[in-house]
Amino acid sequence: MPELPEVETVRRGLESAWRGREVTGVELRREGLRYPFQADLEERLLGARVVDVWRRAKYLLVEFDNGQVMVSHLGMSGKYTLVAGNEMDAKSASNPMISEDEFIENKHDHVVFHFADNSYGVYTDHRRFGFIFSLDKEDVDDNKFIAKIGPEPLRMEGVWGESLWDANQFAKKIQNRKSPIKTTLLDQQIVAGLGNIYVCEALHRTGIHPEKPANELLTKSGKASKKMVDLVAECQLILKEAILAGGSTLSDFKGVDGSLGYFPHQFGAYGKEGDACNQCSRGKIARIVQGGRSTFYCPKCQK
Ligand SMILES: [Zn+2]
CATH class of the missing domain: 3.20.190.10 (MutM-like, N-terminal)
Structure with a gap:
């Protein structure tokens, strides 16, 4: 997809x-x-x-x-x-x-x-x-x-409209949200266009368990915690990296058949079930299913 x-x-x-x-x-x-x-x-x-x-x-x-x-x-x-x-x-x-x-x-x-x-x-x-x-x-x-689409995860040229996601706005939207952080990030009304792969990777890189209730990433006063700020930044960084990987010149954007838009991805967790974790090297990547989608994570370093 x-x-x-x-x-x-x-x-x-x-x-x-x-x-x-x-x-x-x-x-x-x-x-x-x-x-x-x-x-x-x-x-x-x-x-x-x-x-x-x-x-x-x-x-x-x-x-x-x-x-x-x-x-x-x-x-x-x-x-x-x-x-x-x-x-x-x-x-x-x-x-x-x-x-x-x-x-x-x-x-x-x-x-x-x-x-x-x-x-x-x-x-x-x-x-x-x-x-x-x-x-x-x-x-x-x-x-x-x-x-009904939520804010855009990244500010960049070519985005229709003005809305932009950040940790403070994210915090406001999830005040009472007890559903897992993974499924929350996939909710298009919370933030637009963060796909399954990128959410798995961002949670892995920031050491956050995918089943952690979203509102547990808030401080006692309901603000974005340091972890939450890191998570938002990591989601944005991963998207930027992926866009860069898509092609440094426009002619690189073409697939082998001349079609636009599909390129291979390099991931630390996604699709790596059973592999050693590249974040902590103590755990092995596990797979669970959340909301009908596969989640890949490290049970040792994601808390
Ligand atoms: Zn790990």
Whole structure:
């Protein structure tokens, strides 16, 4: 599943490749993905130019010069492949496009965005949990998916809106919250887009037991404890590291098949059940299930 750093990578790729391009067609090859496509999706975007590409949590927001904003969620397996209309774009190091010869068609290519310069973007999603729709810019903040999202974990360019997570705000939100810290951090209304992998890693690095009740990380007066401040900082650091690992130049963002957004991760705890802990070297990484998701942690050093 694409996590926030991967969605950010896709955002940067789309921004670099699509900004300024004019839509000449939106080819829908099935009725819908997770939801049916809007009947007028193509009509909304036809003739419009891409102005900006934003991200809010794991939602991509492509803004057009006619006031439309196309929202795209990659679901479990969504990918974009950007195919250049000319050799110069395909060879440019600052452009994540591939040449037409390199593009390999896939039966899970469900949507194709065509541009005036003959370039195109292909949305592929074999599990079809992703979705795409377009709406008026002024309706974005009230949209049912966007409106309820918690603050953004990191301040960075390209983030839609202003809300930013920090330890004080986190403390306020969890005053009476006795649910485990792990599941609390995965609650998208508390903080947006912190995925399972990153939460496991941050708890491991800060020595916090994943089952610790969230409000036990508060001081007696209900403020953020030192541990909580460290945890928030670690979550942010891990996301930054992952975004950096996604590619130092835009051409590195492309996977072997030319698609954007998936890269290998290096982890200390996630997926390492039975391995020696790299934080304390006394424990072995264990796996438990919380809220239907695997948690990897060290029983020796996470308290
Ligand atoms: Zn350990």
